[in-house]
Amino acid sequence: MARSLVSISDLRDDEISHLVELSRIFFEVNSREIPKVPTLRGKTIATLFFENSTRTRLSFELAATRLAADVLTFTLSSSSVSKGESLRDTAETIESLGADLIVMRHFSAGSVQLVSSWLDIPLVNAGDGAHEHPTQALLDAVTIMDHFKTGKRLDGISVAIVGDVLHSRVARSNVQLLSRLGANVTLVGPPSLLPLDLSLWPVRISNCLEDVLPGCDVIYMLRIQSERFSESLMPSIGEFSRAFALNSERLEMASKGAIVMHPGPMIKGVEITAEAAESPRSLIRTQVRNGVGVRMAVLYWLLGANQGRLESIW
Amino acid sequence: MLPENGLNSGHSYSTASEVMASADVKRVLSRIAHEVVEHNRGCTELVIVGLQTGGVWMAEELCSYLVEIATFPCVLGSLDISLYRDDHAFRPFIRSSSTDVPVSVQDKTVLLVDDVLFTGRTVRAALEAILDFGRPNAIQLAVMVDRGHRELPIRPDYVGKNLPTSRSEIVEVSQEGVRILKGVGNGS
Secondary structure (H helix, E strand, C coil): CCCCECCHHHCCHHHHHHHHHHHHHHHHHHCCCCCCCCCCCCCEEEEEECCCCCHHHHHHHHHHHHCCCEEEEEEHHHCHHHHCCCHHHHHHHHHHCCCCEEEEEECCCCHHHHHHHHCCCCEEEEEECCCECHHHHHHHHHHHHHHHCCCCCCCCCEEEEECCCCCCHHHHHHHHHHHHCCCEEEEECCHHHCCCCCCCCCEEEECCHHHHHHHCCEEEECCCCHHHCCCCCCCCHHHHHHHHCECHHHHHHCCCCCEEECCCCCCECCCECHHHHCCCCECHHHHHHHHHHHHHHHHHHHHCCCCCCCCCCC | CCCCCCCCCCEEEEEEEEEEEHHHHHHHHHHHHHHHHHHCCCCCCEEEEEECCHHHHHHHHHHHHHHHHCCCCEEEEEECCHHHCCCCCCCCCCCCCCCECCCCCCCCEEEEEEEEECCCHHHHHHHHHHHCCCCCCEEEEEEEEECCCCCCCCCCCEEEEECCCCCCCEEEEECCEEEEEEEEEECC
16 A cells, blocks of 8 residues: 555654655746656546545646646546446546546545555545545645745744634644644634534634734635535524624734635635735735645655655665 | 765775865866856856756856856856656655756756766756756756766766766765775675
8 A cells, every 4th residue: 555645644744844845846846937847757647536626626637737747537427426336446447547646535534545545556635525635734834834934834823714614624634734833723613613522632712703813823714614514503604704704804903914815715705705815915826826836746755756755865 | 776976875885086186176167167168159148057966066166267257147056857857766855945047048058067977867857957947049068077888878068077987986076076986885
């Protein structure tokens, strides 16, 4: 079984640091006149998405293309899954076709781990249910580091993660990664949208956004993932927005240097207003741009000669 | 497979012999600088690119000589070709961020600089890499030591010293001089 990236907890501290360093090398590659290197020529990378995606999928496919790998795209609606083919058979078919790595997204938590136990090739988790989305956390960490010029650490940076934490895989990966890098993370939302038992999480908790805003450097907004729940967890969307949406007035309450982030897709008018999302303090587009370089780093790390190991040959 | 130059921790070497001293290295760099000027009459701008890691100090020194004597402007850069190697299985690690080509190379003359020319595979990768920064008018190659054993049709334009070696030897180049380390096989 090859080395995969399923969860932030799969990564050691020195490996995180290596991925940050690699990401910056690929940012430089992406700034060139011809932003493409032949490093993974001859490798085939398959994207296996059982859930819709714009950013993550395009970002992985662009990352693979810029490393000169070939890309196989699986689309659920036109696949044999609709004829009843199982997840295992689908994954094994992609491996048999000759894919060297699978980037997978699925609506069930743990599914990527399960598939990786069946296959001999590496898997990269592009989001499994409400569990994890490790490449999103990596790109967020590098984006914050580069903005505040904190090198390869986030010591002393205060991050507020706001909104539907309960259903957010982005929050689960980010809480782990950002706190390991030294950031102070506060989760903000109504009690019904926060996980029940947070005693083991390295975070502070607040139910009031206004209380948290003056002390934070990063305001990280989350979308309400209404596709993941049917029960009523809040009185209404309007009620949620009145208390937790980031708008221009609330942005004024934050410290002068604070930045706005969002993993996308944004539902403008619900968790964030257009003015806040497009303000000069918003790094939302930088996140998307950095995503390509960070994913190039992950693909290079898992598929290059070191194959997810770190021992130095030199 | 041995790296082209530098020490490999997995091997031990019985003897080392010095073939160039520090003063020789300086004299050679100064001579190469004059040759570069002679060969590039009418050049509008020269981009001097040191290959990571052994070519970087050499490019810096060459540039400082050239700034004194050249009639054309010289720009200094560096290039890490790890991502372009055809044998990157043996060199999977790019060191810290180290590619810095500060200007476009479009329609300019590029001088690639490396310490040791061996199989030619590094230079092949460097040619591919530099073309991603634009289309230069010409690319030239300067090396301190040409040790033979070419596996590709590549020849240097400026050579510090032609040094016949066996494949098992290691050639070590620095500002302090050039040494040959005689291999006694794998130390492990």
